Amino acid sequence: MKENQEPSIWEEISSTAAIATDSERYLAKLAKRAFLNFWSYSNPYTDEGKGKELCDFMVVFGNDVLIFSDKHCEFPKHKDIKVSWHRWYRSAIKKSADQLIGAASFLERFSTRIYIDSNCKIPLPVPLPPPSARRVHLIAVTRGSAKAAKKFWGNGSSSSLFINTTIKELGNKDHPFMIGGPLYKKRFVHILDELTLDVLLAELDTVSDFVNYLTKKEEYLSNTDLMVAGEEELLAAYLSNPIPEYAGFSFPQLPRSKDLPFINEGGWNRLHRSRAYLLWKEKIALSYEWDRLIEHQTSHIQRGTAGILHKHDADFKDMHVHEVVLRKMAEEGRLARQSIAESYEVLLLKEFVNNGENRFFRVLVVPSRSKRAYVLLVLIRMPDQEYDEYREARIESLTAYCRAIRLRIAGIEEIVGVASDQKSSPISTQDFLYMEFGKEFSQEEKDKELALLRSLGIWKETWVCV
Structure with a gap:
C-alpha cells in the first residue's frame, strides 16, 4: 500500500494488526473460520467522539447479528473463594455483559453509524437487517477462570462454568463458578469460557448451525429451571437429540420432578469419544x-x-x-x-x-x-x-x-x-x-x-x- 493511501475495505476486514489482545485475535481466528470472512468483523467502531469500539467481534449475516465481547481476566487470589469469584465475575462476566447490552442498544438506535475502521470512514460492507427482521445474539467470551474452577470442582472437572438458571442476573457471589439466569437487563446473554468457546465453534461451525443452537437455547433456558455442568454438556444433550429427516437438533424434554433438573458432567466426553461421533466427522x-x-x-x-x-x-x-x-x-x-x-x-x-x-x-x-x-x-x-x-x-x-x-x-x-x-x-x-x-x-x-x-x-x- 502506498504511503498515505487509505486501506481498502477488505484490507481493513482482513487485518489483525489492530486487534488489541491475543485473546481477541484467537476469537477472531475461530469465528472467521466458522462464519467466513465476508460476514465477520473484528473490533467494529461507532462514530462517538473520535471513534469508539462497539464490541470485540461482530457477524452480520442475513437477519442475524452476532455480537461478541471478549474479556481475559486473571482470577484473583483470596482466601475466600466467594470473594475471588465475585471479583472475577464483575471484571469478566458483568463487564462483558454490560458491553454487549450497550452495543445492542447502540445498534438499535444508530444502525447507520457503525464502521469497520477506527477513523469511521468505512461503513459496514454488509448492511444491517431492518429492525423488524433483525435477530441479535449476545455472546460474552470470558477467560481466566479455568484453572481455579478445575481446582474448585475437583474430580477431573472439565473447568467449564456451570449453568444454574435459578440464580438471577447471571451470577451470584454465593455460587462460585456458576452462571445464573441468562436474562441480564431483560436481554439473553450467552456466557462462554475458554473451553466452551472452542467446543461450540468447532462443532457448530456454520452460521446456520450456530444460530439454530443459540435460538433454541434461548427458548429452552428461558422457560426452564435447570442446572447444567457446563455449556459443553448442554451442547452434548442437543447434539444427542437429532430431529428426523435431517432437520437439525433440539434439546431433550426434561422429566417432571420436584427436584431441579440437572444435566451432569460426562455427556460431552462420551459423545466426543463415541464411534458415532468419529463417523460423523469422517462423513462431513x-x-x-x-x-x-x-x-x-x-x-x-x-x-x-x-x-x-x-x-x-x-x-x-x-x-x-x-x-x-x-x-x-x-x-x-x-x-x-x-x-x-x-x-x-x-x-x-x-x-x-x-x-x-x-x-x-x-x-x-x-x-x-x-x-x-x-x-x-x-x-x-x-x-x-x-x-x-x-x-x-x-x-x-x-x-x-x-x-x-x-x-x-x-x-x-x-x-x-x-x-x-x-x-x-x-x-x-x-x-x-x-x-x-x-x-x-x-x-x-x-x-x-x-x-x-x-x-x-x-x-x-x-x-x-x-
Missing part, C-alpha cells in the same frame, strides 16, 4: 470444500477480480450481488454442505468421453430448503477453444440449466448455480449465478421458455414441464 470432511469455495470467491472479491451473474443484468462488481449469492451458499448447515459438496466433487472428477456431450450437471434440493435448488455444472473446454470463449459458453449453459430447473421442479423460488472446469484442468475458474422468482409462469411464458431451451439444446425431451 468433504463439506469443507464448500466453505473453501466461498472463501476462494471472497478472495477474488478482495482483489476485484470476481464476477457474479444475477438475473442476467447486474453489474458484475456490485457488492450486494456478490454478498447475496455467497450468503445463499453459506446459509447451508454442515450436513447440507456435505451433500452439495459430494455432488460437486463427482462432477469435477468426471472423465470426458468423446460422444458429443461436453456438459455434466446435477440438481439438488436439500431437505432443509425445499424452495431452493442448486444447479452444479462442469463444462469441458475443447482443445481449440479460447478460454474467454469457453467461459462465455459456460455462463450461457449455466443460465440455461437454471432456467430449465424452474420448469422441471414445482415450488422452486430461487436457484443458486455454480459452474467450473474439470478438476484435472490446468486452469480452474468458477462462475456463480443466483436467480429468484417473484411470480409463476403463465402457460404462454412457459411455451416461450421451452422453445428457447430446446433451441439451445438444453431441454431434453424426456423431461417433464411442471
Whole structure:
C-alpha cells in the first residue's frame, strides 16, 4: 500500500494488526473460520467522539447479528473463594455483559453509524437487517477462570462454568463458578469460557448451525429451571437429540420432578469419544470444500477480480450481488454442505468421453430448503477453444440449466448455480449465478421458455414441464 493511501475495505476486514489482545485475535481466528470472512468483523467502531469500539467481534449475516465481547481476566487470589469469584465475575462476566447490552442498544438506535475502521470512514460492507427482521445474539467470551474452577470442582472437572438458571442476573457471589439466569437487563446473554468457546465453534461451525443452537437455547433456558455442568454438556444433550429427516437438533424434554433438573458432567466426553461421533466427522470432511469455495470467491472479491451473474443484468462488481449469492451458499448447515459438496466433487472428477456431450450437471434440493435448488455444472473446454470463449459458453449453459430447473421442479423460488472446469484442468475458474422468482409462469411464458431451451439444446425431451 502506498504511503498515505487509505486501506481498502477488505484490507481493513482482513487485518489483525489492530486487534488489541491475543485473546481477541484467537476469537477472531475461530469465528472467521466458522462464519467466513465476508460476514465477520473484528473490533467494529461507532462514530462517538473520535471513534469508539462497539464490541470485540461482530457477524452480520442475513437477519442475524452476532455480537461478541471478549474479556481475559486473571482470577484473583483470596482466601475466600466467594470473594475471588465475585471479583472475577464483575471484571469478566458483568463487564462483558454490560458491553454487549450497550452495543445492542447502540445498534438499535444508530444502525447507520457503525464502521469497520477506527477513523469511521468505512461503513459496514454488509448492511444491517431492518429492525423488524433483525435477530441479535449476545455472546460474552470470558477467560481466566479455568484453572481455579478445575481446582474448585475437583474430580477431573472439565473447568467449564456451570449453568444454574435459578440464580438471577447471571451470577451470584454465593455460587462460585456458576452462571445464573441468562436474562441480564431483560436481554439473553450467552456466557462462554475458554473451553466452551472452542467446543461450540468447532462443532457448530456454520452460521446456520450456530444460530439454530443459540435460538433454541434461548427458548429452552428461558422457560426452564435447570442446572447444567457446563455449556459443553448442554451442547452434548442437543447434539444427542437429532430431529428426523435431517432437520437439525433440539434439546431433550426434561422429566417432571420436584427436584431441579440437572444435566451432569460426562455427556460431552462420551459423545466426543463415541464411534458415532468419529463417523460423523469422517462423513462431513468433504463439506469443507464448500466453505473453501466461498472463501476462494471472497478472495477474488478482495482483489476485484470476481464476477457474479444475477438475473442476467447486474453489474458484475456490485457488492450486494456478490454478498447475496455467497450468503445463499453459506446459509447451508454442515450436513447440507456435505451433500452439495459430494455432488460437486463427482462432477469435477468426471472423465470426458468423446460422444458429443461436453456438459455434466446435477440438481439438488436439500431437505432443509425445499424452495431452493442448486444447479452444479462442469463444462469441458475443447482443445481449440479460447478460454474467454469457453467461459462465455459456460455462463450461457449455466443460465440455461437454471432456467430449465424452474420448469422441471414445482415450488422452486430461487436457484443458486455454480459452474467450473474439470478438476484435472490446468486452469480452474468458477462462475456463480443466483436467480429468484417473484411470480409463476403463465402457460404462454412457459411455451416461450421451452422453445428457447430446446433451441439451445438444453431441454431434453424426456423431461417433464411442471
